Amino acid sequence: MTYALDETTRQQRLETFRRLCRERGLRCTVQRRVVLEVVLDLDTHPTADEVFEVVSRRLEGVSRTTVYRSLEGLARVGVITKACHPGATTRYDRRIEIHHHLICLRCDSITDISEAGFDDLAIPDTSAVGFEVKDYRVQLRGICHDCRDQEKKEELG
Amino acid sequence: MTYALDETTRQQRLETFRRLCRERGLRCTVQRRVVLEVVLDLDTHPTADEVFEVVSRRLEGVSRTTVYRSLEGLARVGVITKACHPGATTRYDRRIEIHHHLICLRCDSITDISEAGFDDLAIPDTSAVGFEVKDYRVQLRGICHDCRDQEKKEELG
DNA sequence: TTAAGTGCAAAAGCTTTGCGGGTAG
DNA sequence: CTACCCGCAAAGCTTTTGCACTTAA
Numbered sequence: 003m004t005y006a007l008d009e010t011t012r013q014q015r016l017e018t019f020r021r022l023c024r025e026r027g028l029r030c031t032v033q034r035r036v037v038l039e040v041v042l043d044l045d046t047h048p049t050a051d052e053v054f055e056v057v058s059r060r061l062e063g064v065s066r067t068t069v070y071r072s073l074e075g076l077a078r079v080g081v082i083t084k085a086c087h088p089g090a091t092t093r094y095d096r097r098i099e100i101h102h103h104l105i106c107l108r109c110d111s112i113t114d115i116s117e118a119g120f121d122d123l124a125i126p127d128t129s130a131v132g133f134e135v136k137d138y139r140v141q142l143r144g145i146c147h148d149c150r151d152q153e154k155k156e157e158l159g
Numbered sequence: 160m161t162y163a164l165d166e167t168t169r170q171q172r173l174e175t176f177r178r179l180c181r182e183r184g185l186r187c188t189v190q191r192r193v194v195l196e197v198v199l200d201l202d203t204h205p206t207a208d209e210v211f212e213v214v215s216r217r218l219e220g221v222s223r224t225t226v227y228r229s230l231e232g233l234a235r236v237g238v239i240t241k242a243c244h245p246g247a248t249t250r251y252d253r254r255i256e257i258h259h260h261l262i263c264l265r266c267d268s269i270t271d272i273s274e275a276g277f278d279d280l281a282i283p284d285t286s287a288v289g290f291e292v293k294d295y296r297v298q299l300r301g302i303c304h305d306c307r308d309q310e311k312k313e314e315l316g
Numbered sequence: 317t318t319a320a321g322t323g324c325a326a327a328a329g330c331t332t333t334g335c336g337g338g339t340a341g
Numbered sequence: 342c343t344a345c346c347c348g349c350a351a352a353g354c355t356t357t358t359g360c361a362c363t364t365a366a
Contacts, residue, residue, distance in 0.1 A: 029339085030340080050330080071346085091329085107293070123276065124276055128261060136264070140280065140297050143240075143295060145290070188320095223323095224322080225322055228322085247331065249355085
């Protein structure tokens with residue numbers, strides 16, 4: 003199931019993207035815009051390839067390379083983020099505001115959770131090691147519903 | 160710099176591994192034991208290939224495949240964990256107790272931090288979605304020292 | 317003895333790079 | 342105009358798989 007971002011937030015994010023392009027001398031190409039739109043339309047923490055699939059449907063002939071490059075660039079300027087995950091495939095996240103994740107250590111799936119208790123943690127001072135904190139996430143790690151079912155079947159088998 | 164795990168902890172972990180093997184009918188092979196020892200000796204959140212390099216030096220002729228399979232298995236039984244990261248390469252972590260990470264969104268580096276304030280968060284009930292929480296991590300995300308230097312140079316260039 | 321594990325080779329999957337042609341600003 | 346960006350093809354990494362041989366228990 004994919005939930006739409008509310009239209010205002012979506013428009014604001016696209017506007018932010020245009021502004022950042024202007025400020026940094028980047029070009030607001032159709033490809034980049036559609037890649038951003040697609041990420042905003044997915045709440046699944048998609049891989050680059052999953053984004054490519056959807057972008058292809060909306061933009062005939064777009065290349066996989068461009069999607070990879072666009073995602074990297076969009077994350078770099080901060081209109082989307084990379085999600086932290088335990089696996090071997092980069093995943094992107096349309097949410098840039100604070101929120102948290104359920105992380106399955108078996109299938110690497112990521113599910114958003116809201117938990118007010120996690121939203122106002124005091125960030126320690128990391129200037130001593132020269133690290134500049136941009137945001138944070140609490141990640142609850144474990145086994146998701148589907149993988150638990152799987153494990154039960156294997157035990158019986 | 161690599162810091163040694165204190166010897167007692169190291170021995171306990173190896174013993175746990177032997178016990179888990181017995182309990183689950185797995186075999187305690189030299190390869191698996193050395194892979195575990197190597198991860199315990201590294202505090203760098205290594206990739207499978209980094210582990211392979213070190214294992215190779217200690218165990219002539221070991222195959223990359225076996226290292227990959229061993230790491231997966233060790234993580235499955237819980238004597239090591241997978242680290243959550245923003246990149247495209249699985250990383251392993253010798254620490255299984257609660258601790259937290261500085262995550263660089265540019266180079267994917269992971270640095271351990273201890274922060275007492277993060278250690279006793281109240282875990283929300285996720286049984287409604289069938290998710291079984293095993294542990295959690297707070298991840299402070301941003302830009303590490305080296306990458307900030309890099310960015311400064313690029314701006315000047 | 318024998319099921320589980322290993323090594324090898326090959327395939328599969330994900331991501332980056334170099335380059336010539338295209339285009340937003 | 343022209344610096345930036347795109348698509349293509351190819352290379353480069355990382356990880357998985359199938360199979361025959363080996364070995365821990």
